[in-house]
Amino acid sequence: MTPVSRVLGFLVLLCFSGATVSQAWPQSITTYHYDNNRTGWNSNEPNLTPTNVGSSYFGLLRTVPLDDQVDSQPLYMPAMNITSGQFQGTHDVVYVATENNTVYAIDAESGVVLLNANFGTPVHQPLGCDNNAPNVGITSTPVIDPVSNTLYVMVYTQQSAGPAYLIHALDLGSLTDKVAPRLVTASQTLTNNSTFNFNAKYQRQRPALLLANSNVYAAFGSFCDYSPNLSRGWLLGWQAGTLTPLAANHVFNTQATSPKNYFLSAIWMSGFGPSSDDLGNILVVTGNSDPSGTTYDGTTNIQESVVKVSPDLSTVLDVFTPSNWGSLDQTDGDFGAGGVLVLPDQPGSYPHLAVAAGKAATMFFMNEDNLGGYSSTTNNVLGAYPVGACWCGPSYFVDPVDSLPRVVSSGGRLVKVWRLKSSPSPSLSLAASSVSIGGGQDLGFFTSVSSNGSSNPIIWALSRPTTTDLSIYLYAFNPDSGTTMKTLFKGAAGTWPNLTGNANLVPVVAKGQVLVASHNQLEIFGFTAAVTTTTLASSPNPSPYGGRVSITATVHSTTTGTPTGTVTFQEGATTLGTATMSSGKATFTISTLSLGTHSITAVYSGDANFVTSGSPALVQTVIQSATSTTVTSAPNPSQFNQSVVLSAKVSSATGAIPTGKVLFKDGTSTLGTVVLTSGAATLSVSNLAVRQHSITAVYNGSPNFTTSTSAPVTQTVNKATTTTTLASTPNPSTAGSAVTFTATVLGAYGGNALANVILKDGTTTIGTSPVSATTHQANFVISTLAVGAHNITATFSGGGNFAASSSAILQQVVQ
Known part of the structure; x- marks a missing residue:
């Protein structure tokens, strides 16, 4: 089947069969571990956050007494119309079933018992097995169809002819039967063509019920592996509504003989429910068979395996069997001590994935489209990860830190959070672990997850009791608080005195409360003040x-x-x-x-x-903060070769002081680059030509500030003023003798004034000579002066970058 047709098939199941029903009814908890994938994830919980659960405001609100031990998970329906009894009307209702065969409807807000109905005498200590309460009545978690307001529940009752199982379809508003309860019967043909009949005396119905494909499914195992010659693993189904048995059923061991007359291949999964995939196929994990470790063939006996069965129960579609199944059989190392989680669809080449773990402490990561079959030399799975011995079941959520899925294992005494990456091929890596939650009994425990969408995830866990402390403890962990998760909450959540039977309890999160059912009580945790x-x-x-x-x-x-x-x-x-x-x-x-x-x-x-x-x-x-830049110059106007100070000021819109560099430009030419100091920069220039210059300052910006360019300033550079001085020798002189006149021309700001100097006697020009570039002088030798006093002047003609100037009158006396 193509991925598209697979999705379309799933949508049909959602609309017409009640598959994954909890997702269609916000805040309702209608099935074990919240959905048919068995994710254990309530992603519609806005009230519980790591902040407030970790505060003193979170704790036990109320305790509701019950008439016997509770092995099943509570269910929850908001705004339920109770139609009988003295509390008729709309209530948020918790449904709890006890081993005394009593079903309770309890107001979640007040703890008031709205209704309770008993469905017959439970069976006392079946076969002498102590791996349960003294009474065995309703062990498995019921399932709700919210469309028809029906609660399906499996009752184990002592009748005159012996123990019997009856499946009931109860009205949620009255806890009365909607149709006559159905006595559980079934048969299968063994390999020798003999008929093997279902016998309730030898079958324990521990796994949660499953509502899928418009059917209700129930799986069966044994009591303490007692009478293993008479007990086998069954998977049965009934049509929802009518309770008509399906035409087919499945027994996972149909062998007629075995070396030790020991069959089983039971489905017990520590109470974890069968899961279903997008196509409505049913997945379970089977337990041990004959302790000789020789009877597996994958067809007539499928022990120690993840098994996928068709919706009508007629066909085994796929299996994964660990390569060491024989050792597991020999050591009572049930793979089926834990359940199988079908992950929600993932991106990539392996969209359908599953995980499962059992007593042997390994969690197998499987391609749900091809579970892996059996090989005596290798496990053909995507991965195998150490999680600790697991009388338990996994959970799943999507973490907001990286938007990647997480698988939560709970083997041993630790919560472990595994990060799932889909590319380049699916793999899991350990992201975080909890501290030990302690406890006793067999290793492992159960978790659930709450979040608001993918934000504020919290992992909830329940410990098992010890011989010295019969209390069970509720834990809350923050999966995003480091590699060792922060413990947000720990509190006693009831007791469990029947130490020979594991407390396979699941914390249920609904509408800001955590529900924990245990021995003779339901405890409701929440906030002692108004939620904000x-x-x-x-x-x-x-x-x-x-x-x-x-x-x-x-x-x-x-x-x-x-x-x-x-x-x-x-x-x-x-x-x-x-x-x-x-x-x-x-x-x-x-x-x-x-x-x-x-x-x-x-x-x-x-x-x-x-x-x-x-x-x-x-x-x-x-x-970046916007900036503005201004530029000034001084002096303005200036003279050639005069030093001009250009000053830039860069300001930001926020008042923060910009850093970086400023480029001073003359038109398109860069005059210089200066680093800002306290938002200011100055540059002295003395090489500006004689003309008008368009001066700008360009701030080149920084990581924190935008660039900006000043408005231009017109800098006028004039010719440099000059001074001309005149000296003569000898003075006085004699007629006819040579007199040397020296004119010195200096610019006001240095430089070479290289034009001609005109020497005059009165108004008569007596000589012209250029100014020397090295001496800044022009020399004249004159020998034609007549006897008398002469008024001699030198005039620098000016030119280029220098202005004209004249010397003072020098009186030359000729004798």
Whole structure:
């Protein structure tokens, strides 16, 4: 079958058969481990979070006395209409079945018993087996069809002709039979063509009931492996509604003989229910058979195996049998001490996966489309992982840390959380473990998981009693608190005095409460104050670097009153600050967030009337702060070769001081690059040509600040002023003799003024000479001056970058 047709088939089952019914009814718990995959995951639990479960507000609310031990898992239906008795009307109802064959309907909020109905005398100590309570009545977990408001329950009762099983279809509102209960009968043909009849005296109905394919299924094992020549593993089914038996059934050992007259291949799974896949196929795990370890053939005897059976029970479709099945048979090492979890569909080349573990402490990871068959030399599975000896069953959830699935094992005394990766091929890796939950009896225990979608996951577990402490303990673990999970809660949750029979108890999470049924009681855990939820908002978001961000936490509750106290704002494990509540809100302002994204959470402290709560993460994005740049110059105008100081100032929109570099530019030419100091940069230039210059400053930005360019400043550079001085020798001079005149020309800011100097006697030009680049002088030798006093001047003609200038009058006396 193609993947598409497989999905379509599953949708048909959902619509018409009640498969995976709990997912269609939010907050209802209608079957064992919450769904037909047996994930144990209630993903619709907004009230329980690691923050508030780990607070002093969470604990035991009430205890409801019951008439006998409870081996089954409680079920839960919200807004149920009770139609008989003195408490008629709408209630959130917990359904609990006891070994005294009593079914209770209990108000989840008050603990009031709304209805209780007894369905006959239980069987006392069947076959002398002590692996159970003294009374054996209703052992398996019933199943609810919420569409028809029917509770299906398997009753074991002592009748005049001997023990008998009857399956009942009860109205949820009245706990009365909707149709006549059906006596369980069945037969199978053995390999010698003889008929083997179902005999309730030798069959224990421990696994939870399964509602799928418009049928109710029940699996059977033995009492303490007693009378193994008369007890075998059965899988039976009835049509939902009418309780008409299916035409086919399945016995997992049809051999007529065995070396030790020992058959079994029982289905017991420590109470874990048969699971079903997308196509409605039924999966179970079988236990041991003949202790000779020689009777497996995979057809007439399928012991120590995960077995997939067709919906009509006529055909074994697939098996996985560990290579050491013979050793398991010889040592009573039942693979079938635990159940099989069918994982929700996964991406990749192996969309359908399953896991199972038993007494031998190995969890097998299987391709549910091809379980692996049997090989005497290897296990043809996707992986095998050490989980500890397991009288237990796995759970499943999706973790918010990486959005990857997790498988939860509970072998030994540890909760282990395994990360599932689908690519390049499916594999599991250990992500976290718990501390030991202690306890006694056989190794292993049961877990469930609660979350709000994939956020705030909590793993719940129940320990088993010891000879010195008959209490069972409820544990809560945070799977996202490190490789050793933080224990959020531990509290006594009832007692279990029948130490020879394992406490195969499952904690049930429903609507902010945890339900634990045990010996003669139901305990309901929850909050001692009003539940709150905390939400976060911020403004602005995104925010510029260095800007003030206001983060507001609002604490909500459905009850009257206004929460008070404080709110602590955090980024990861770092506390950002604390604010006091006012009118149900607390606001914290911060301006020191770094560039990038920040996952901000808030934790409300709680008060006398309201429970602490933590918010979902708020992603605050901090972007670069916008900048503006200005530039000035001084002096302006300036002269050639004069030093001009260019000053840039870079400011941010938030007031934060930018860092980085500024480029000073003259048009498109870069004059220089300067590192900012306290948001400012200066550059001195003295090589600007004589003209007007368009000066800009370009801030090149930084990780925290955007780039910006100043408006241009026009810097005017004029010709440099000059001074011309004149000297002569000798003075006085004699007529006819040579007189040397020296004119010195200097620019105001240095440089070479290289134009001509004109020498005049009065108004008469007596010589022209260029200024030397090395001496800055022009020399004249004149011998034609007449006797008398002469007013001599030198005039620098100017040119290029230098202005003209004239010397003072030099009086040259000629004698």
